[in-house]
Amino acid sequence: MAGGASGSLRRGRRRFGLLAALLACGGLLLAGWFAGFLWFVGKLPGEVAEPLRRTDAIVVLTGGSGRVRRGLDLLADKRAAKLFVSGVYRGVDVAELLRVSQRAPEELSCCVALGHEAETTHGNAIETARWVRDNGFTSLRLVTAAYHMPRSMLEFRRLMPGVEIVPHPVFPEHVKQNDWWRWPGSTYLLLGEYTKYLVAVVRVAVTPVPADSDS
Incomplete structure (x- = not known):
């Protein structure tokens, strides 16, 4: 026993x-x-670093408030000659986009192009890289939410290593970036974005760059 x-x-x-x-x-x-x-969170941009710098094009990623309007403002201020909006719903054309953004079609319609294929940030990078390559651009200003910028820059730089990308963060009012711990909604959003960023880092590390990417 x-x-x-x-x-x-x-x-x-x-x-x-x-x-x-x-x-x-x-x-x-x-x-x-x-x-x-x-x-x-500490590395998220807190301001626009180069607001007056001119680039060949402006690229806006849909999916958040204020992004498209900010891109149109930059185009109107002649920060670039062309604006590309990636991830637009199918069926939405330039005239509709300008109407919703309270812009007169005759003011900017000649200089705006839309991408309807992207459904993810990776997809945004793919269709933007194709548009940039087709137009021979070598620099672009990337407009998206500040919390979304690290993942966007990771994807864009991977597919467009020969293109200079200037980040232009937008700061949605509902995202309390500086004191996120006091706001459950902001905490949840940032935790989710951080997790997506980690997944993107791993995917970028283990998958080859597409053969038709910019070099």
Whole structure:
């Protein structure tokens, strides 16, 4: 009986040790993930670094408030000669986009192009790279939300290494970037974007660059 009790005790200790090791590893991974999240939030742009710089084109990624209107403002201010809006709903044309944005069609319609194929940030980069290549552009100003900029720049730089990309962040009012921990909605959004960013980093690291990307 004593031997059986001793064996059970040893097995119990081994199981406890294994569980403790797994918990410790999980804790380290969680701590690393959260430290990375704090780094990610801290690196988000807080202002437009080069607001007056001119580029060949302006590219707007749909999906958030204020992006298209800001892109049209930049085009009207002659920050570039052309504007490309990526990820537009199928069936929406330039005239409709300008009407919704409260712009007169005759003012800017000649200089706006739309992309209807993209449904993800990776898709935005693919269809923008094709448009940039077809037009022979070598620089662009990228307009998207500040929290979305790191992932967008990662995707765009990968597919357009020979193109100079100037980030132009937009700051949606509903995203409390500076004190996100006080706002559950902002916390949830930033955590989700950080996770998507990590997934994009891994995918970029393990998949080859498409053969038809800019070089």
